Amino acid sequence: MSPRAVRQEPSMLDHRKLGRELDIFHSDPLSGAGLPIWLPAGAAARHAVEEFLRSLEVRNGYQHVYSPPLGRAELFELSGHLGYFADDMFPPMKLSSDDELMLRPALCPHHCLVYLARGRSYRELPLRIAEIGGMYRSERSGVLGGLSRVRAIHLNDAHIFCSLADVGAEVASVLRLVDVAHAALGVRVSSVRLSLRGPGEKYVGSEESWAQAESLLRAALGSRSYVEAPGEAAFYGPKIDIQVRDVRGREWSLSTVQLDFDKPARFDLSYVDAGGARARPVMVHRSLVGSMERLFGYLIEEHGGAFPAWYAPLQLRVLPVSAASAGAAAAFAASAVEAGLRADVVAEGGSLGARVRDAAAAKVPYVAVIGDREAAAGAVALRVRGGRELPAMPMPDAIRLIDEAVAARSIDPVP
Ligand SMILES: [Zn+2]
Numbered sequence: 137m138s139p140r141a142v143r144q145e146p147s148m149l150d151h152r153k154l155g156r157e158l159d160i161f162h163s164d165p166l167s168g169a170g171l172p173i174w175l176p177a178g179a180a181a182r183h184a185v186e187e188f189l190r191s192l193e194v195r196n197g198y199q200h201v202y203s204p205p206l207g208r209a210e211l212f213e214l215s216g217h218l219g220y221f222a223d224d225m226f227p228p229m230k231l232s233s234d235d236e237l238m239l240r241p242a243l244c245p246h247h248c249l250v251y252l253a254r255g256r257s258y259r260e261l262p263l264r265i266a267e268i269g270g271m272y273r274s275e276r277s278g279v280l281g282g283l284s285r286v287r288a289i290h291l292n293d294a295h296i297f298c299s300l301a302d303v304g305a306e307v308a309s310v311l312r313l314v315d316v317a318h319a320a321l322g323v324r325v326s327s328v329r330l331s332l333r334g335p336g337e338k339y340v341g342s343e344e345s346w347a348q349a350e351s352l353l354r355a356a357l358g359s360r361s362y363v364e365a366p367g368e369a370a371f372y373g374p375k376i377d378i379q380v381r382d383v384r385g386r387e388w389s390l391s392t393v394q395l396d397f398d399k400p401a402r403f404d405l406s407y408v409d410a411g412g413a414r415a416r417p418v419m420v421h422r423s424l425v426g427s428m429e430r431l432f433g434y435l436i437e438e439h440g441g442a443f444p445a446w447y448a449p450l451q452l453r454v455l456p457v458s459a460a461s462a463g464a465a466a467a468f469a470a471s472a473v474e475a476g477l478r479a480d481v482v483a484e485g486g487s488l489g490a491r492v493r494d495a496a497a498a499k500v501p502y503v504a505v506i507g508d509r510e511a512a513a514g515a516v517a518l519r520v521r522g523g524r525e526l527p528a529m530p531m532p533d534a535i536r537l538i539d540e541a542v543a544a545r546s547i548d549p550v551p
Contacts, residue, residue, distance in 0.1 A: 149383045151436035152282035158441050158449075158499065160432070161283060170280035170287035172429065177449035180478060182428055184447040186268050188320065188545070189292050189424060196313060198266040198294055203246035205270040209236040214402055215245040226274045239272035244396075244421060247295040248403040251417075256407040261417060262298035262306055268428070269293060283433035284382075290428040296420040297405065300348055303418060307356035307376070307393050310422045314378055314391045317424045320545040321435060322444055323390065326381040328360055332374050334367020341373065341397030349395050349418075350374050372398035383437045390434065394421040442499040442521060445549050446542045452479035453495045454516075457488055457507035464511035468504060468531050475535050477542070492519065501549045502538055520549045 155161050160178035167173060174182060190200060209228050212218045217225065221241055228236040240246070247265045256263065271289050279285050296306050318325060332350055333339055339346065353374055362376075369375060373395035380390045396419040399405075409415040425431045435443065445451050452472050456465035462483045472479035482491050488505065495503045503519040510516055516534045518526045529537075541549055 149437045149440055150282075151284070151433045154436050154441040155282065157497075158436075160436065160449075163282070168287070169277045170275055170285065172283060172286060172288075178432065180449040181443060181447045182432065185321070185425075185431070186292075186428070188447070189268065189317065190266075192313060192316060192424075193264075193266050193294065196264075196309065197262075198264040200266050201247070201250055203243065203250070203267060203269060205272065206237050206239050207245065209238050211245050211249075212238055212240070215242075215248070215399060216402060217241050217245065224273050224275075226272055241273060242271055243267055243269045243291060243293045244295060244399060244419070247293075248399055248405065248419075251297055251405055252403060256297075256405075256417075258299070258407055258409045258415070261407060262296050262302050263417075264294055264296045266294035283429040283436075286427075286429045288429075292423050292425050292428070292431075294422050296422065297400075297417040298420065299415070300345060300352075300418050303349060303395065303420065304352035304356050306420055307353060308358070310393050310420075310424070311356060311360075311376075314424050318391075320444075320446070321425065321431075322439060322547045323380060323425070323434070324438065325378055326387055327379045328357070328362035329365050329368070329377045329379065329389075330354065330357065330362050330374070331365045331368035331370075331377065333369050337367065337371065339369070339371050340401070345397060346374070349397075353393075353395070370394065370396075372396045380434060382434060388430075390426045390431065392421070392423050392426070395419075396421060440499075442501075444545065444547045445501040445538065446545045448499070448501050449478065450480060450498065450500050451477050451542065452502045452504060452538060453498075453500045454479060454481045454504045454506065455488060455491050455495070456481070456483050456511075457505060459483075460508050461506045461511040464514075465504075465506045468506060468516060468534075471531065472535055472538070475539060477535070477538060496521070504534060522549070524550065526550070 158177055159175045161172045161174050163172050225241050226239045228238045230236050250265050268290055273287055275285055275287055298306055330353055333346060375394035377389040378391035379387045381387050400416050400419050405417055406414045407417055454465045454469040456462040465481050469479045469481045485491055501521045504516045506516055510528055514531055515528045516531050517528045518534050541551055
């Protein structure tokens with residue numbers, strides 16, 4: 137197992153410090169506070185995670201879209217964001233007296249436009265529209281830091297348009313996907329919260345719809361342990377939050393499923409039901425793992441920078457013992473890259489011991505050492521992150537071993 141966060145000092149695990157040491161992201165005052173730049177190592181890890189999420193979603197009936205990170209002010213008036221959320225939005229960009237563009241604070245308005253792009257029939261529902269898309273929040277500069285509070289956010293988002301009767305099955309399916317994503321990424325859930333209506337608040341949607349929605353969410357939670365939070369629901373619908381704890385002990389929502397009775401009415405969404413009548417869908421906002429920024433802030437700390445091999449920026453480092461084995465080392469790394477792995481060779485830069493220590497500091501999950509004997513035999517001795525050394529094996533077997541751990545999305549480099 138990789139060293140877990142709890143065994144080390146929180147300050148050693150601060151994702152800002154590790155993010156800098158491991159070249160994951162960069163914050164530059166010239167670019168602006170809360171606008172991190174993902175460096176090649178961070179981008180490689182994020183790319184692997186995004187590909188995994190998209191593939192998981194496609195295999196579960198989601199359709200992905202691309203929509204722009206900004207839109208006309210009228211769009212956000214219609215969605216209600218300007219009414220309820222203007223303080224968190226950047227000021228408009230005035231193009232002319234009747235044309236203002238705004239950076240979006242959420243993806244829902246564009247996904248409602250995807251729904252409205254053509255007429256919808258009950259046969260198309262549930263319609264699951266997904267995107268890992270950009271959105272922007274005008275956070276005060278004093279609260280910004282690293283990846284956990286940013287102004288440019290890339291959310292693993294989706295909106296499910298369905299009938300109220302379908303909500304139970306849809307939410308249960310979302311919770312299953314949340315479990316799959318958490319297991320692969322190595323996320324530890326600290327608590328689950330069901331936010332419900334409270335007395336004295338105003339809510340959109342009928343009494344019967346709320347009662348049905350709340351009981352469907354309870355049913356979808358099944359035997360999971362969770363706490364109910366009366367009065368914590370948004371005015372537009374109840375929600376489930378799946379929370380994690382960071383190294384400083386603070387708890388926050390990583391994954392969320394939220395019902396919405398408001399936006400379908402605001403955008404006048406409808407479909408033709410089985411009897412030929414017009415019906416209004418319910419909208420479910422859901423995120424399996426939240427934003428890429430907060431997710432990686434958490435994962436860097438949770439794993440102490442030692443990501444599971446499948447999303448480690450560099451999966452394999454090849455070290456020739458001497459100049460004589462450099463050719464065999466380069467050929468082995470090339471065949472690993474050809475097999476789809478992220479691999480490099482370090483032939484220079486000190487003794488073998490120093491290069492092994494550098495690879496350990498970079499948290500590379502597999503280090504292949506190739507000496508004259510291995511080069512002559514077409515073999516390789518693998519060292520696994522954490523100190524384990526495997527007996528020398530033929531080069532193709534080493535690639536297969538790594539490939540299998542990556543394909544299985546195993547947390548442990550040698551399952
Ligand atoms: Zn949404």
